[in-house]
Amino acid sequence: MREYCPYCKKEVDYKIEKRDVKEFRGIEIDTYENVAVCKECHQDLYVNEIEEKNNERIYELYREKANIIKPQDIVDLRKKYDISQRELTAILGFGKMTINRYERGGVPTKSQSDYIRLLIDNDNKFIEKVKEAYKNGNINDKTYEKIVSEEINTSIAKEQIQDNIRRYLRYALNRKPDIFNGYKSLDIEKVENIISYIASKVKNLTITSLNKYLWFIDIVSFNQRSVSITGLTYQNQKFGPTIIDKKYDEISLLDDKYIREDIETENGNTTKIISNGNYDLDKISDTEKEIIDTIIKILKNKTVTDISELSHREEGWRKTKRLETISFEYAMNLNIIK
Template sequence: MKRNDKVIIKKYCPICDCEHEIIINEKEGIATIKGEEIKYMKKVYFCPNADEAECEFSDSKIMDSNLLAAKDAYRVKTGLLTSYDIKDIRSKYGLTQSEFALLLDCGEITITRYETKQIQDKCHDEQMRLFRDNPRYAFECLKSHKELFDYKKYSELNDCFLNIVETEGKEASSRELLRTIYSKYDSPSLDNGNKTLDIDILEAIISYFASKIKYLYKVRLMKLLWYTDMIFYNNYGVSMTGLVYTHKQYGALPIGHHEIIGLYNVYTEEEYDQSSENFLTRIYDNKNLNYKFTDEELKVLELVKDKFIQYSGAEIAEYMHKEKAYIHTNFGDIISYEWAKDLNN
């Protein structure tokens, strides 16, 4: 239960020697793991009825949780998968702990240990990363261990793995096409806002605007992306997406705009517009994305959304035409991020 952003549970309190509401607090902890001093966030129980000097206590459950948090912090520091990363890999492929261990040719309880208390070695870490990042490798592992599963279970896993291979293959190819177009902008510069192309956040931004703006079409989206990148660059010295924009008829247009709309995780639909007698590309929210915006990113996105939510594509294009970045560049020019300081309002 949460109350005023505090997690509250009812449990036995050894300080009061009775059961009552206890607050779960988080505080910075320090642990030494394999010779490394590790800082991490640990949990403690807080008794609101006790004196301040003796108000905190723990039990075996929370101590185990804190030990795992410290080991995960060590894993992050040393570049290893965390216990949560390992669970996510299993969940992705629909595997139990013992099934995952079988496919990796390790002891049946090895994965259980990795998810609860034991830090994996580099060899197993690399193998699990390969399993996560290369569905074809994972599928080959499944085929080579076919005899370890009964017919029904193998059929279920086979269908699941094949679906992932197909889906991620399409996603990878659409991303690779856009990356190829941006290969000449593979170093931070004023062209890309001191940031190389970040497709994860690009897809998330597109989905964000589609979730907030009911009728989002391509022309409007491209201007929203430009303002988002320019404002973020002006505030923090880097763009959000790493996109490179050029001066075109209807305003700033990112290089590779066709490929951006063609990304596997960008949901679109062609709609016929009777007034213009043209087909328009409408963009929809992708609720399957799990990108988490930072507070700084979200602040800029909300600013851009609030400013332009009532603008049509034509209106936002007209607004953009009044920007110095557009007035002082020529058709086809790259619009440098140095113009970010001169944005209207």
């Protein structure tokens, strides 16, 4: 093993010394490095292959310990918005070849890494950054429009799908105020807010129990005020009253205020509703909220089976046949609130 020694100014024999490395860029790591040492003057020598191997080992540990993003994460971010390394560098405001270097395995500082990860995890933050870069003249019109218009199109498309579902539901569930909707016209937005509110209070809200919550809320309201709250129409189904013609399926797909989650269980699939927490109670009067809270309090800690059984005790279910629309006239005598 020979290498040029700048101290002895000649080719010399060298030996390898193993030294502990306990820290790198302020992060504790526990590894070693190999150092070439001149056998004649005992100075450290720089040997490229040895250094490369040291770096590889230390970088890998550092990446893992400091949770540094991987080259592929950056490539994926660029692919998502269809932008070049140069465009991404300009958006982030990093030095010229930074992104190129990181994609080839260079290790970002912890703060740069955290920053890039934030933009990867958060579309809005990334778009914000793009707008800022555009305002400061760091990216051109073409890059700006490519990224921002794509984002706008996606959110418009999503909005339209949601509006179409709402329009469809208004059409499918439309009926003049009568005894089958509790003398109330359907208000889809109100239904969405009520569902979001219930889901925020009830853990593990399945679609089966949600149907019962809504029915109980409406019949109790009718019982007390001769008018329902949601304007939904219900029918007799095996496990109790449900929104007519299984329209709860479409309702569960509206995801402004809550999301649906389909879960496989031993007994088949269940659908859960999870609140986004952004319900708007302005649409709900104080009296209505009181009724909703009462029902939540009664059903909250009951199982789906218990809730079904409670609904089976009501006249609305007992006095109607399977698939028959349930009249609110049966709401005059209720077991749920005695």
